[in-house]
Amino acid sequence: MRSSSQTTEPWRVGVLFSQSGFMAVIEETQLRGTLTAIDEVNAAGGINGRPIEPVIYDPGSESRAFGRLAKKLMVDDGVSTIFGCYTSSSRRAVLPVVERLNGLLWYPTLYEGFEFSPNVIYTGAAPNQNSVELCRLLMEMYGRRFFFIGSDYVYPRESNRIMGELVRASGGEVVGERYLRLNAERSEFSPLLREVKDAQPDVIFSTVVGQSTVFLYQTYHDFGFDPKVTPIASLTTTEAEIQAMGHDVGEGHVTAAPYFQGLGGTRNSSFVQLYKKRYGEDQSTNMCLEAAYFQVHLFAKTLEQTNSLDTEVLRTSALGVELDAPQGKVAVNPVCGHTDLWTRIGRANRQGQFDIVYESPSRVRADPYLIGYARSLAFA
Numbered sequence: 001m002r003s004s005s006q007t008t009e010p011w012r013v014g015v016l017f018s019q020s021g022f023m024a025v026i027e028e029t030q031l032r033g034t035l036t037a038i039d040e041v042n043a044a045g046g047i048n049g050r051p052i053e054p055v056i057y058d059p060g061s062e063s064r065a066f067g068r069l070a071k072k073l074m075v076d077d078g079v080s081t082i083f084g085c086y087t088s089s090s091r092r093a094v095l096p097v098v099e100r101l102n103g104l105l106w107y108p109t110l111y112e113g114f115e116f117s118p119n120v121i122y123t124g125a126a127p128n129q130n131s132v133e134l135c136r137l138l139m140e141m142y143g144r145r146f147f148f149i150g151s152d153y154v155y156p157r158e159s160n161r162i163m164g165e166l167v168r169a170s171g172g173e174v175v176g177e178r179y180l181r182l183n184a185e186r187s188e189f190s191p192l193l194r195e196v197k198d199a200q201p202d203v204i205f206s207t208v209v210g211q212s213t214v215f216l217y218q219t220y221h222d223f224g225f226d227p228k229v230t231p232i233a234s235l236t237t238t239e240a241e242i243q244a245m246g247h248d249v250g251e252g253h254v255t256a257a258p259y260f261q262g263l264g265g266t267r268n269s270s271f272v273q274l275y276k277k278r279y280g281e282d283q284s285t286n287m288c289l290e291a292a293y294f295q296v297h298l299f300a301k302t303l304e305q306t307n308s309l310d311t312e313v314l315r316t317s318a319l320g321v322e323l324d325a326p327q328g329k330v331a332v333n334p335v336c337g338h339t340d341l342w343t344r345i346g347r348a349n350r351q352g353q354f355d356i357v358y359e360s361p362s363r364v365r366a367d368p369y370l371i372g373y374a375r376s377l378a379f380a
Helices: 024-043 063-075 088-101 131-141 154-169 186-199 211-222 239-245 266-279 287-306 311-318
Strands: 011-016 052-057 081-084 104-107 120-122 145-151 173-180 203-207 232-234 254-257 322-325 328-332 344-348 354-359
Touching: 011 024, 011 063, 024 052, 024 211, 024 239, 024 266, 024 287, 052 063, 063 081, 063 088, 081 088, 081 287, 088 104, 088 120, 088 154, 104 287, 104 311, 131 154, 131 254, 131 344, 131 354, 145 154, 145 186, 154 173, 154 203, 173 186, 186 211, 203 211, 211 232, 211 239, 254 354, 266 287, 287 311, 287 322, 287 328
Parallel strands: 011 052, 011 081, 081 104, 104 120, 145 173, 145 203, 203 232, 232 254
Antiparallel strands: 254 344, 322 328, 344 354
């Protein structure tokens, strides 16, 4: 890989987010976050005088397409660094490609944890950075009877396994667990919500993703559930999905995330202003967009030091790097290649934003294998 500071050739990187299909509702925002950061870096002169040039493909919400296009990026386009993937299925499709061809995937999405790869930098939340505190808060505020609803693929099943362990070990009960296909239609949620109504849970824990998230919350609203009594709690429902479902439909529901648009601070304010100037005043930022944005700046900060896209040099240098992100100061944990992030829990309001009801006192060290956590939660 050319690393001479004399060349003015661009730094070419791959970008894989769905711009079509049922995952576009959230992945389109991650693409926007990535391009916003790239343009910001380039406007400031690039990296060592060289601009970043994104090579962008649309996998169309098809997991296998992610793997195929990752190989195309690395073999045909000569790209070694890739920003992309939302679902764990798409990440797992790309993983063997970057491992076999020695690329580096920057993955900006919360996930189920219990994974390590020398070819991935994980910048979304691991379970210890969202599930643990969310479970504690839900049991304290709403009750101990949980009903799990998920999309039928690896992330929901594994996340529900972790949440189920936390709930049961802490004296709670899982009164139902159901899965629907990834691109489930709205009509498929009606029989499911009837079942939920019969089970009378205190909390509905959703690991539904993509467009189906909108249908779940809309059907919940149609059935007359009260989020003050039995909210839907999620790790994946962001400002983007709230906007798509309607602010009145989303109001009162709960999400755990490192970032919400409504955070204070000058760094976040400038980020939100930059995004709205580019995409419109009615467009909101969200946790997945923010991770996609700040990971480009982590990459840029590292590349400025290495002046090389060689995967082993770049990843080794990225470990331990700290950045002032919109959510606060973050750092790539050198032990596991995941990012130390903030833990926050928000409740959606009528404006389509989230009111913060819990915030960690400092950033939380990534612990993707939950090594440092007992499954039984202590309550105040």
